[in-house]
Amino acid sequence: MAIRFSRDFSRQIRILVITSFLAILIGLSRIVLNEHYLSDVLGGYLAGALWLTVAISVTEWLKVKGKINWQINWSNAQIYQVWLSIVAVLIGALIYANVYQFPILL
Known part of the structure; x- marks a missing residue:
């Protein structure tokens, strides 16, 4: 996509x-x-x-x-929302990796 x-x-x-x-x-x-x-x-x-x-x-x-x-014509608000969603998913993945998968990194 x-x-x-x-x-x-x-x-x-x-x-x-x-x-x-x-x-x-x-x-x-x-x-x-x-x-x-x-x-x-x-x-x-x-x-x-x-x-x-x-x-x-x-x-x-x-x-x-x-x-x-x-x-598709994207408005600026939609573009910011997509980028914010991507950043939120990456931060969530890093938190999950630190807490559950790689406790040595803490």
């Missing part, structure tokens, strides 16, 4: 590279932490790629049918 709503091609490439890098790092971290085997991670990547392909295909089909309009 972030790539679809971004109008600048260089920003789209940056979003793709960053999300791919994070997905690879998360998969590698699962192997390093001995939570999953390599085959589990590769299977997860394969299942994720399948769902991504299906989702992109359905949205493109709906766009061709004229049922989706991707041109």
Whole structure:
């Protein structure tokens, strides 16, 4: 969705590279932490790629049918609300990681 709503091609490439890098790092971290085997991670990547392909295909089909309009005019208040939500989720994730997952960091 972030790539679809971004109008600048260089920003789209940056979003793709960053999300791919994070997905690879998360998969590698699962192997390093001995939570999953390599085959589990590769299977997860394969299942994720399948769902991504299906989702992109359905949205493109709906766009061709004229049922989706991707041109959204955002007000400044909506943009600030989205950024505030993203910051709140990141802060919540850091608090959760510090309290429940990594008590050594406290």
